[in-house]
Amino acid sequence: MPGTKAPEEERRSQILTAAFDVAARRGLDGLTTRLVAQRAQWSAGLVPFHFKTKEHLLVALLDWLLSSTTVLHVTDDIAGIPEPLARFLALLEREMHRLSSEPRRIRLFFDYWVMGTRHPEIRRKMRAELGRYREAFRPMAEEILRAEPERFGRVTPAGLAGLAVSFIKGCAIQSIIDPRFDIDEYLAAAHSLLGQLAPAPA
Amino acid sequence: MPGTKAPEEERRSQILTAAFDVAARRGLDGLTTRLVAQRAQWSAGLVPFHFKTKEHLLVALLDWLLSSTTVLHVTDDIAGIPEPLARFLALLEREMHRLSSEPRRIRLFFDYWVMGTRHPEIRRKMRAELGRYREAFRPMAEEILRAEPERFGRVTPAGLAGLAVSFIKGCAIQSIIDPRFDIDEYLAAAHSLLGQLAPAPA
DNA sequence: GCTGGCATTGAGCGGGCGTTCAATGATATT
DNA sequence: AATATCATTGAACGCCCGCTCAATGCCAGC
Numbered sequence: 001m002p003g004t005k006a007p008e009e010e011r012r013s014q015i016l017t018a019a020f021d022v023a024a025r026r027g028l029d030g031l032t033t034r035l036v037a038q039r040a041q042w043s044a045g046l047v048p049f050h051f052k053t054k055e056h057l058l059v060a061l062l063d064w065l066l067s068s069t070t071v072l073h074v075t076d077d078i079a080g081i082p083e084p085l086a087r088f089l090a091l092l093e094r095e096m097h098r099l100s101s102e103p104r105r106i107r108l109f110f111d112y113w114v115m116g117t118r119h120p121e122i123r124r125k126m127r128a129e130l131g132r133y134r135e136a137f138r139p140m141a142e143e144i145l146r147a148e149p150e151r152f153g154r155v156t157p158a159g160l161a162g163l164a165v166s167f168i169k170g171c172a173i174q175s176i177i178d179p180r181f182d183i184d185e186y187l188a189a190a191h192s193l194l195g196q197l198a199p200a201p202a
Numbered sequence: 203m204p205g206t207k208a209p210e211e212e213r214r215s216q217i218l219t220a221a222f223d224v225a226a227r228r229g230l231d232g233l234t235t236r237l238v239a240q241r242a243q244w245s246a247g248l249v250p251f252h253f254k255t256k257e258h259l260l261v262a263l264l265d266w267l268l269s270s271t272t273v274l275h276v277t278d279d280i281a282g283i284p285e286p287l288a289r290f291l292a293l294l295e296r297e298m299h300r301l302s303s304e305p306r307r308i309r310l311f312f313d314y315w316v317m318g319t320r321h322p323e324i325r326r327k328m329r330a331e332l333g334r335y336r337e338a339f340r341p342m343a344e345e346i347l348r349a350e351p352e353r354f355g356r357v358t359p360a361g362l363a364g365l366a367v368s369f370i371k372g373c374a375i376q377s378i379i380d381p382r383f384d385i386d387e388y389l390a391a392a393h394s395l396l397g398q399l400a401p402a403p404a
Numbered sequence: 405g406c407t408g409g410c411a412t413t414g415a416g417c418g419g420g421c422g423t424t425c426a427a428t429g430a431t432a433t434t
Numbered sequence: 435a436a437t438a439t440c441a442t443t444g445a446a447c448g449c450c451c452g453c454t455c456a457a458t459g460c461c462a463g464c
Contacts, residue, residue: 027320029231043443111316116379117309118229127380152394159391166372173371174364177318178329189361192354193395245413250453
């Protein structure tokens with residue numbers, strides 16, 4: 001039955017949307033079942049009814065956050081770029097642009113990252129997410145390295161993919177905490193640095 | 203009177219040490235004045251007596267964390283490396299090694315980063331810290347770029363310094379949440395990438 | 405040896421939290 | 435129309451928090 005949801009799932013979805021709003025404003029510490037209910041003018045007991053414990057709510061919100069963040073999909077326009085390095089750079093650039101257009105998601109992502117430090121299930125999910133993120137860069141990294149294997153003897157696709165993730169997450173950390181952090185300057189440096197990887201342009 | 207402290211400062215320092223222990227175990231959420239006191243077998247009222255509010259304690263702990271992290275000092279052995287690029291890489295490598303040797307500090311750093319997202323004073327301190335961190339890389343970045351200005355037209359020292367910070371923080375984010383993240387592989391990729399900046403090695 | 409001042413104690417206050425649950429209301433089934 | 439089912443309400447419980455403060459202990463200056 002496309003376009004509809006079971007009532008139960010519908011309600012859970014509504015709650016998660018409200019929970020994201022609260023978490024985005026107040027952080028995971030400030031996320032309480034009462035505030036979530038209040039935000040949508042529900043009774044205080046509704047949220048605990050649909051999510052047995054707060055932990056369930058937190059885990060479900062993380063799933064919601066990750067699944068509603070289109071990070072894995074290499075869109076057609078980027079997949080269509082023939083040159084692997086250019087594709088790599090285009091993906092980097094698009095991701096950085098997404099960062100600055102969705103700061104609330106990134107902040108919450110790092111909030112969960114910190115939580116994952118002490119919470120096994122959340123750590124597992126964050127680890128998987130970062131792994132998927134790297135995997136998205138891996139095919140391009142492989143192609144880049146394959147073009148000039150002798151030049152990058154010790155560099156592996158996984159290493160290069162990890163570097164790409166660092167570019168993006170590192171940029172997020174700096175730009176979110178410091179609005180004067182110059183993303184264009186940063187991107188120019190990244191482009192130039194990665195541009196050195198090009199197989200000797202004419 | 204070297205080697206001694208005023209009793210008041212001595213006590214505050216003891217409290218901050220205990221507070222770091224608690225925060226490292228439980229995170230900033232789990233940091234309570236009672237737990238700090240309990241940890242050192244003090245009465246529950248002692249911590250609020252020396253730090254009027256919990257916010258004061260949190261800010262003081264951040265100051266303590268940042269000032270006791272030797273991040274600014276480019277040690278003599280590194281400063282003595284003649285080649286700027288090699289110096290840059292040596293500093294990167296030492297910082298990454300420090301990350302894995304002091305995971306508690308890094309975790310707490312990111313915990314404060316998240317807090318800084320919503321707390322102006324903490325955000326200000328985190329911004330300043332990241333700025334100092336970039337500045338530590340800047341002189342070397344300037345030298346590297348000065349060697350071949352025509353090759354890196356659009357790259358600025360600030361951009362390159364930001365990239366260096368991303369290398370380190372990005373590595374921390376990935377390796378702390380995922381013990382299987384291969385730091386050596388990552389470092390090899392970073393070295394190779396930055397190595398491309400070398401002024402045409404023989 | 406007395407005393408004044410300060411560090412320290414530990415009980416207590418008010419408040420917000422997660423969670424529970426009897427009561428209520430709405431809806432679908434018979 | 436009667437009833438069973440389940441989402442929803444809102445008050446209540448127990449817990450832990452930051453913070454306060456009278457009482458206590460400790461020690462330097464007289």
